[in-house]
Amino acid sequence: MIDTAKINYDLVAITPQGQTLHLNEVLRNLTWEENPGELAVRLEAELQNQQLPSGRWLHQQLPLGGQVFLYADWGADRQEIFRGTVFNWHYRTDPLGHFTITAYDPLIYLAKSKDDRYYSSGTLARVIIEDIAKAWQIPLGTVEGPDIGLAKQVFRGRTLADMIFDVLDQAKKRGAGKWIVRSKQGKIDIVRPGQNSPVYHFGADDSVAQVEDQQDIEDLVTRVKIVGAEDKEGRAPVVATLDGRTEFGVLQDLVYKEQYDNLAAAKAAAQDILAERGQPRKKRRITAPDLPFLRRGDKVHIAAGTLIGYYLVAGVVHNANDRTMSLEVEDVG
Template identity: 35%
Template sequence: MSYEVVLQNKFYLRELVESISLKDSLDQISYQGTIGLKLPASFPGIEPGQEIRISGVPYDSAGSGIAAGGKMVPLLHPGVVWDCSSTLKQTKHMTVTVYDRTIYLAKSEDEYLFPAGGTAAQRLRKYAADWGIPLDTVPDTKTKLKKAVYRPQTLYNMMMSDLKETVKAGGDMYVPRMTPAGLTLFKIGSNNVVWKLEQLEEATQNRTLEGTVTRVKVIGAEDRGDNAPSKVLAVASGETAQYGVLQRIVQDENVKTAGAAKKYAESMLTGQGQSYTVTCLDLNTIRAGDKVNFNGLNLIVTSVSHELGDPGHMTLELATLDDVKRRYYLDH
């Protein structure tokens, strides 16, 4: 088997593993693994909170599906055991759910007050320092943010608010990602190796006008009383001739100038929505946020489910870069 599970950095469980799956999505911070084990009576046991990692042999960048040199790399590390469920019949079977350590940012709440002028990257360093999470190299997100007053909520929600404000102000899209070296921000679609999806088992394309926006009106956030209409900062129109007028009115306290409002309005325009679901042979290093090539199109992975094996299989949800921006960064 081209995969290894290591518990507490000393118990190598490869011979006990019956199945491993990994799940990642743009709307969840933590990479999730589910491990099926067949345990002998002599095994000392697995408990929530223990350290665990999942490693595997990656496939070569030529996309041939041939293991590259046979050397294992961490796929989910550092990880923590979160749930254990066991069944005892003639032998003991256990299902273990693990997450990378960003789960603590998703499950922990706090309050923060940030002055204006900082960036999402600087705030990420503050969250990580306060919660004892090591950092990998964090890119400069550049966009300076407005003052933020975060009342009790999860740290993940705060991080995403910072990243969404970055995009609304014209910055790049980032997603938090845990690496073996620590927490970082991954720029959507910036992966060095862009896999071409072939050897398909099934592919589905969905096209819809649900969510289509052909006109956007941005209004001011100030209260003008009951008898005065809202101040219109900008209006942008798109494919109204083809799809009709499907108007959205948006209001964001961080968008205050006509120029910023115009840019925001134009970024919200979208034609028909397109998404793809692809099932194919597994490429075990693909994560949500990666760019892949499917049917000649460069698309972004919005979610991926790996069923690890030799060979393994994976199911991906794919969308265009513009749809990712609208669905995950602007439409909230």
């Protein structure tokens, strides 16, 4: 395991004049995070405001739209951890003046932009995502797939991030497996999760400070009935029943056939409900020493509390102040 005491963090800003500012000496707090269901990494830094030798104040050199970079060195040479754009700026006094900036990596533009887009039947999922990235001038990095053709795609008024999530979901249902879209050094990567090497171990005796493991069936659905059209007396027949994990008892939802083109489409909708809500919910987190390079989609090994085995990182919050990170993990597969 890496000695976190030897990790060096370096937060850098590019001023409007094109100069490089190293911000560690005025840095009060620094975190960055990747969350489930989000494309972009979010970085938040709290900085002590001060006047620079040029006469300008620091806050003037970090405007909205400014560029920031985070580097780290853990004994494997200095590497870029984050690059992004300032989207939020908040100044306050206590009584000394300080301000907080919030920056996102380039994929934030896909999350905050809507568009209409069309792709013909048979277009590869990878090609759709590449086309969206190119339209928003995001360079392509490591693109490994998914190389599977999809049905005709018609998107109307959707965010580009939602389009990408839909494409990945459809590709998975067609047998392409799971894929991760993330940004690295300003480029978009499309990779399979769990391909990182080495796979780091987190154990109760050496690195894990806290374990949280919560499971519930509060929102579970174990049976979906498909209901047909009512007769003259108002009775509606059950035309199909799909069962899931009924060992938990019958927790039932309904699909109405008349809302779909045919029975096959109604069954597909019922199957989607079971796929989305047919398993117990699991919320599992650990707190451990920071590995600044660890990303959403990476594989880790945990042996602490009730978490024993290999897991994928579903979300991560890095804290440079106390050199810790909080990992939300999910099962591999």
